[in-house]
Amino acid sequence: xxxxxxxxxxxxxxxxxxxxxxxxxxxxxxxxxxxxxxxxxxxxxxxxxxxxxxxxxxxxxxxxxxxxxxxxxxxxxxxxxxxxxxxxxxxxxxxxxxxxxxxxxxxxxxxxxxxxxxxxxxxxxxxxxxxxx
Numbered sequence: 001x002x003x004x005x006x007x008x009x010x011x012x013x014x015x016x017x018x019x020x021x022x023x024x025x026x027x028x029x030x031x032x033x034x035x036x037x038x039x040x041x042x043x044x045x046x047x048x049x050x051x052x053x054x055x056x057x058x059x060x061x062x063x064x065x066x067x068x069x070x071x072x073x074x075x076x077x078x079x080x081x082x083x084x085x086x087x088x089x090x091x092x093x094x095x096x097x098x099x100x101x102x103x104x105x106x107x108x109x110x111x112x113x114x115x116x117x118x119x120x121x122x123x124x125x126x127x128x129x130x131x132x133x
Contacts (some may be wrong), residue, residue, distance in 0.1 A: 005035040007090040009081070011100035013040040013050040018097040018122035023050075025094070037086050041077075041102025051086060053077060055102045072099065078107035082114045095119040098126065 006029055008022040022038055026049050029036035036049055043052040055077040062074025081087050093115045098105070111117055124131060 003033050003035070004029075004091045005089055006037070006092045006094055007086050008036070008038045008094045008096060009040070009098070009103070010038065010096035011041050011098075011102055013038045013043045013047075014045050015042075016097070018120075021120070021122065022094070022096045026050075035089075037090075039081070039084065039086055041100060053081060053084060056080070072101065072104055073106070075102060075104045078103045079110060081107060082110050087111070087115065090115060093117045097122055 008026050010019050010022045012019040014020060014023045026036040026038050030049055038050045039053050041055055043050055055075050058074045058076055065073035093111055095117060
């Protein structure tokens with residue numbers, strides 16, 4: 001069996017439902033011999049496969065964006081994920097929850113041009129643009 005390098009991107013490393021799914025997948029994949037890591041906007045657990053990436057908010061852009069109903073467009077840190085060494089060495093990028101004040105939606109274009117992307121929709125926020133029900 002081929003071994004893959006997978007990076008999971010989610011709001012937290014382990015917290016809510018979507019994050020627990022990412023955490024369990026990463027542990028299972030790691031146990032099967034794959035390189036599997038989680039890059040999160042917020043980290044609670046210290047582990048060999050859980051890593052934080054800085055959000056780098058532009059407060060003015062954040063204010064203007066939110067005023068116009070565009071959530072998270074002031075966040076700039078997720079644009080730099082394409083240069084992150086964990087993403088650079090990954091074969092697959094698996095996206096989980098992208099809402100939660102850490103990921104700019106424009107970063108989707110950058111990541112998908114750079115690596116194969118799988119996006120698991122754990123709720124409706126990606127479709128509604130605001131409501132995570």
